[in-house]
Structures are given as structure tokens and as C-alpha cells.
Amino acid sequence: MAGETSLSTLIRSMTPVLNEGAYVFCSLSDAAQLQGVQPLGSFQEREGLSVILSRQQAEQLQLEIGYVAAWLTLEVHSALAAVGLTAAVAGALANAGISCNVIAGYYHDHLFVAYTDGPRALAILQQLANATE
Numbered sequence: 789m790a791g792e793t794s795l796s797t798l799i800r801s802m803t804p805v806l807n808e809g810a811y812v813f814c815s816l817s818d819a820a821q822l823q824g825v826q827p828l829g830s831f832q833e834r835e836g837l838s839v840i841l842s843r844q845q846a847e848q849l850q851l852e853i854g855y856v857a858a859w860l861t862l863e864v865h866s867a868l869a870a871v872g873l874t875a876a877v878a879g880a881l882a883n884a885g886i887s888c889n890v891i892a893g894y895y896h897d898h899l900f901v902a903y904t905d906g907p908r909a910l911a912i913l914q915q916l917a918n919a920t921e
Contacts, residue, residue, distance in 0.1 A: 791867030791895065798873045799920040803863035804913035810843040810903050811859050813889075814851045823849060828859075829891055829898075840891075840900070857889070858906025860899040860913065868892060880916045881909055 792798050811828065815836040825848075827839040846853050866873055874890050877899065881888045886909050889900040901909045 791865040791870065793867045793870045795870070795872040795876065796920055798864055798866055798870060799876055800917055801864040802866075802873075802877075802913065802917050804899075804910055804917070805861045805863055806906050806910045807859040807861060809859070811840055811857045811900060812843050812846045812851075812853045813855055813857070813900075814839050814841060814846055814853070816851075821849065821851070825849060856903040857900040858903045858909070860901065860906070860909060862897045862899070862913075865895050866892075866897055868894070873897060877913060877916065880912055884908065884912050886912070 792801070815833075815838055816822065817836050819837055822839065825841065825845050827841050829840040831838045841851070843853065843856060862873075862877070874897065877897075878888045878890065881901065886901050886905045888909070891898045891900070899909070
């Protein structure tokens with residue numbers, strides 16, 4: 789099933805959701821450090837394996853925690869080839885002084901913002917969706 793590509797439809801239909809919990813990004817030298825824990829996401833970089841874990845999982849594994857994030861999901865099925873959605877949401881959040889780390893899944897885009905900014909980021913994204921015609 790192909791996702792949506794129209795930018796105005798994507799923004800109007802994005803229905804942002806603030807997921808429960810706190811999440812962290814960690815870099816591991818070896819996937820064995822996960823001790824069987826399934827990360828929310830991962831990406832292999834030259835410097836190590838970047839993983840996204842719940843804060844609780846990272847603490848249980850005694851991993852170094854630097855950045856604690858809130859996780860928002862845009863509930864619209866966005867096509868991976870869609871142009872402009874990342875720029876629109878990141879721009880709206882940047883204008884409010886909120887940093888944003890975006891992960892594109894097959895069906896949805898996922899945003900990680902500073903944990904304390906989660907509710908405010910949700911409100912900004914809802915305003916953006918409501919303002920798009």
C-alpha cells in the first residue's frame with residue numbers, strides 16, 4: 789500500500805500522538821550490550837550502533853544516558869518519497885525553539901523532542917495540522 793504524498797494532505801491529516809514514556813539515544817560498540825533487549829530503533833554508524841530505547845531499558849542495561857526524549861508519532865501513512873513533511877514539522881518546532889530528531893518508518897514518521905518539550909510539541913503540531921487547508 790502506497791502512502792500519501794500530497795504535503796497539504798499529510799500535514800492536515802498527520803494526527804500527532806504523544807506516546808507514553810521517556811526514550812533515550814545510546815551508542816553501543818557491540819549489539820551484545822543489548823543483552824536481548826529489543827530497541828525501539830537502531831542504525832549502524834561508523835562509530836557504533838545507535839539505538840533508541842526506553843529510559844527504563846537503558847537504565848537496566850546501565851547505559852550512559854545523555855538525552856532524554858519524548859516520542860511523537862504522526863499517524864498519517866506518509867510515503868517514504870513524500871517531499872516536505874519533515875521540513876514542515878521540524879520548521880514549526882524550530883520556530884518554537886524545540887529541537888527535533890525525525891525517524892521515518894514505513895508507515896509513519898516519528899519525532900523525538902526533549903522530554904520536557906513533549907506536550908508543547910504536540911500542541912504545536914496540532915496547531916499546524918489545523919491551520920493547513
